Amino acid sequence: GAVVSxxxxxxxxxxxxxxxxxxxxxxxxxxxxxxxxxxxxxSLMLMATSNEGSKATYEQGVExxxxxxxxxSLTLSTLTVTSAHPEDSSFYICSAxxxxxxxxxxxxxxxxxxxx
Amino acid sequence: xxxxxxxNSMESNEEEPVHLPCNHSTISGTDYIHxxxxxxxxxxxxxxxxxxxxxxxxxxxxxxxxxxxxxxxxLHRATLRDAAVYYCILRDVGGSEKLVFGKGTKLTVNP
Numbered sequence: 001g002a003v004v005s006x007x008x009x010x011x012x013x014x015x016x017x018x019x020x021x022x023x024x025x026x027x028x029x030x031x032x033x034x035x036x037x038x039x040x041x042x043s044l045m046l047m048a049t050s051n052e053g054s055k056a057t058y059e060q061g062v063e064x065x066x067x068x069x070x071x072x073s074l075t076l077s078t079l080t081v082t083s084a085h086p087e088d089s090s091f092y093i094c095s096a097x098x099x100x101x102x103x104x105x106x107x108x109x110x111x112x113x114x115x116x
Numbered sequence: 117x118x119x120x121x122x123x124n125s126m127e128s129n130e131e132e133p134v135h136l137p138c139n140h141s142t143i144s145g146t147d148y149i150h151x152x153x154x155x156x157x158x159x160x161x162x163x164x165x166x167x168x169x170x171x172x173x174x175x176x177x178x179x180x181x182x183x184x185x186x187x188x189x190x191l192h193r194a195t196l197r198d199a200a201v202y203y204c205i206l207r208d209v210g211g212s213e214k215l216v217f218g219k220g221t222k223l224t225v226n227p
Binding site for chain 2: 004006018032034036043045046049073091094095097103104105106107108109110112
């Protein structure tokens with residue numbers, strides 16, 4: 001099956017610092033990657049869609065200057081939370097699609113971010 | 117995206133079948149019905165999808181009503197590892213590939 005990894009699995013940072021989260025498709029080339037955020041006891045909220053080599057498309061209400069997404073290759077997308085604050089503490093999850101028209105999305109295991 | 121409605125929670129006993137309902141009365145002709153599940157502290161995983169006909173795979177079965185306004189995910193023999201939040205999601209095959217998650221159904225499996 002297709003595997004998506006995320007690194008780190010958890011991170012604690014101080015308020016005002018930036019944190020980078022990596023999402024990799026290990027055994028396939030991902031045409032599109034997605035970034036989600038999930039607060040405790042809530043559902044996943046889509047933050048942005050990214051395609052390799054082009055700018056990410058952000059969902060309404062998501063600050064593009066705060067959540068920087070880079071999709072430099074077909075197997076790697078990164079999410080950088082800039083100037084993190086305690087309210088950014090959340091579970092960040094990425095997903096990837098193998099090719100257009102394929103229904104299944106493959107999700108990473110998630111990254112738990114805690115901002116102190 | 118068309119909206120889905122699911123019960124907040126359901127309970128089942130181990131080794132018994134589980135029927136998880138989903139209502140999607142505003143479904144369009146090109147919307148596929150997708151099911152994903154999320155185990156605690158993990159990313160979601162794909163379960164099954166369908167358009168009009170019932171579907172079976174190694175994980176579950178998907179029963180789709182004739183008018184497509186509702187569907188049911190069937191786990192034939194629930195195990196403790198099936199305890200998760202199950203999400204029913206509609207996606208237009210011709211539209212964006214993004215998935216819009218609702219609140220889902222939290223399934224508890226009793227030993």
